[in-house]
Amino acid sequence: MSLTKKRKVAExxxxxxxxxxxxxxxxxxxxxxxxxxxxxVDLHIRLGVDPKKADQQVRGTVTLPHGTGxxxxxxxxxxxxxxxxxxxxxxxxxxxxxxxxxxxxxxVDIDVIVATPSVMPKIGKLGKVLGPRNLMPNPKTGTVTNDxxxxxxxxxxxxxxxxxxxxxxxxxxxxxxxxxxxxxAENSTELINAIIKLKPTASxxxxxxxxxxxxxxxxxxxxxxxxxMN
Numbered sequence: 001m002s003l004t005k006k007r008k009v010a011e012x013x014x015x016x017x018x019x020x021x022x023x024x025x026x027x028x029x030x031x032x033x034x035x036x037x038x039x040x041v042d043l044h045i046r047l048g049v050d051p052k053k054a055d056q057q058v059r060g061t062v063t064l065p066h067g068t069g070x071x072x073x074x075x076x077x078x079x080x081x082x083x084x085x086x087x088x089x090x091x092x093x094x095x096x097x098x099x100x101x102x103x104x105x106x107x108v109d110i111d112v113i114v115a116t117p118s119v120m121p122k123i124g125k126l127g128k129v130l131g132p133r134n135l136m137p138n139p140k141t142g143t144v145t146n147d148x149x150x151x152x153x154x155x156x157x158x159x160x161x162x163x164x165x166x167x168x169x170x171x172x173x174x175x176x177x178x179x180x181x182x183x184x185a186e187n188s189t190e191l192i193n194a195i196i197k198l199k200p201t202a203s204x205x206x207x208x209x210x211x212x213x214x215x216x217x218x219x220x221x222x223x224x225x226x227x228x229m230n
Contacts, residue, residue: 067158
């Protein structure tokens with residue numbers, strides 16, 4: 001596939017043989033953006049873990065200091081006594097049986113699902129639909145809780161969930177190209193530090209093996225990993 005003129009210009013500004021500092025990468029990712037819309041900025045972190053082993057899974061949540069720049073659609077699945085709290089906190093959709101039926105029919109126009117523990121048995125059957133999309137509520141990510149208001153506030157305030165994939169890489173959106181370089185760097189640092197804290201004791205050798213930053217449809221920027229663990 002041939003490259004567009006804008007993509008060629010963007011490619012020319014990135015030295016593929018160089019690893020940039022996080023500060024420089026956060027500025028460069030804005031400069032090489034070649035879309036007309038406010039692209040997301042993503043981090044791709046390759047870890048020295050074996051995801052096939054249960055004791056080397058890396059999964060967690062982090063609240064980005066400047067948010068993601070995207071307003072997330074939140075569905076709260078709960079009993080009637082929790083609905084008022086969820087709505088007051090700003091949940092986009094609140095209910096139970098009617099939304100379970102909609103999801104069974106293929107509706108997944110949501111970014112995060114929060115559920116109370118009491119309704120999880122009903123939601124279990126939705127695993128085949130929600131699992132592949134990382135939408136299944138999970139206590140480890142704070143999306144299975146009785147305090148639905150707090151959970152909704154956290155998601156709306158910039159909380160994201162991350163998980164190492166089967167190839168050993170964590171992919172996460174940490175902002176938009178409209179953010180200042182400082183905000184991009186600070187959000188990136190928050191995510192990196194959260195992943196470092198979750199280093200499995202069974203993981204040996206180099207933990208962060210590679211780190212790159214990219215915006216939508218733009219070339220990736222390799223980031224220097226030396227010293228990150230300190």
